[in-house]
Amino acid sequence: MKAPKTFRYENRLAKTVTPHGGMTVGEATRAAQLQIERVRKPTIAHIDAELATIATMRDLMKGGADAGALAKMYSAANRIVATAGLFGLEDLGQAAYCLCELVSRFQSTGKFNLTLIDVNTEGLRLMRDPGKHSAADRQAALKGLKQVAASVS
C-alpha cells in the first residue's frame, strides 16, 4: 500500500486566463453558436432517426418487455437529450429525458407498461413540432410526462 500524496500542480488551462486578448463569454458564445449552426441540418436528421428508432423499439414490445429493445430505446432517447436543446428543441430534449427516466425505472424494477411508453412517444411527437402548440400546453405535457415516469417505482 503506497502512502497517500497530495500536492499542488500546474493547471494547464490556467495559462489561458488572460485580462486582455482573449474571448469573453459573450464573444465565445456567439462564435461557437455560429459554428454549431453548420451542423444543424445533420443533427436534426440524426434526431429524427433516433425518434424513428424509438418508434421501432416500441413496436417490438407490443407483446411485452424486451431488454434489448428497452436498452436501444434508452440510448436513442439519451442521444436526443444530448442534442435537441441546442437547436431550439429544448422541450423535445426534456421529453426524451422523461422517456430515459421511465425506461430506466422499468429496467431497475422489472416492471413494464406499454401504455406509459405510448404516452411518452406521443409526447415526443408533440415536442418535435413545438410551433404547433403553445408554450403552456408544452409545459403541461412535460409535467405529465414527469409524473408518468415518477409513477413507476
Next chain:
Amino acid sequence: MSDHQLNLSRSSVLLVQSTTTELDILGQMFVGFLVKSIRKCQTVEEAQQAAGRTAFDLIVVDADMPDKGAFAFISGVRRQADGPNKLAPILLTCGHTVRGAVREAIDSGANFVVAKPITPKIMFDRVVWLARDDREFVDCDVYVGPDRRRKSFGPPAGEKGRRHDDLSVEVGAAVGPDMSQAAIDAMLNPKKAVA
C-alpha cells in the same frame, strides 16, 4: 465568472464522444472558441492511444460511452504514472444521469461533471471554472485525481484528518484575549471609514 477572458488558441483538446453527431457539435463549439488543435475519438481505445501519446490541455469525455468505458478511461489516464495527461483537466458530460453515475465520475478522477445538452455558454463557463480550479491533486491506492473536497469543512466529526493541513479537532488553550463582538462584526461586515 463571465468577466474572465480565455485565450484557447494555443490549447489542445481531446474530445471523446460516443456519436459522430456529438463529436461534430463539440468540435464546432471549440472551433468557435478558437481552439486549433482538436482531436476527436469515438471509442475509448482510440482515446487511450491518443491520451497515451499527446499531452492535452483539456479532455472532454462522454459518460455514455459503451460499457462504462468513460470511467475506466479517466481512471486509466489518472493512474498512468508518467502519462502525459495524468494531471490534465477532465470534463465529463452526462445525458440522463443514472443514480450513482455522478459519484462514479467524481471517484474516477474527473474534475467536473456537466449535464447535456451543453450549450456554448455552459461549456465556456465550465472551461473558465476548470482554468481557475486550484484544488490539490490526490494520489493514493483508492483514488487518483483532483481533491474531491470542493470546500474546506475539515475532517468529518470525530475523525482525525489525513491531510497535513487539516486542523486538529482539539481546540488549544487561548493565547490572547477574546475578540469583542464589535471586532468580530467588523471582520464579517467591514465598513468604510468616514472622514
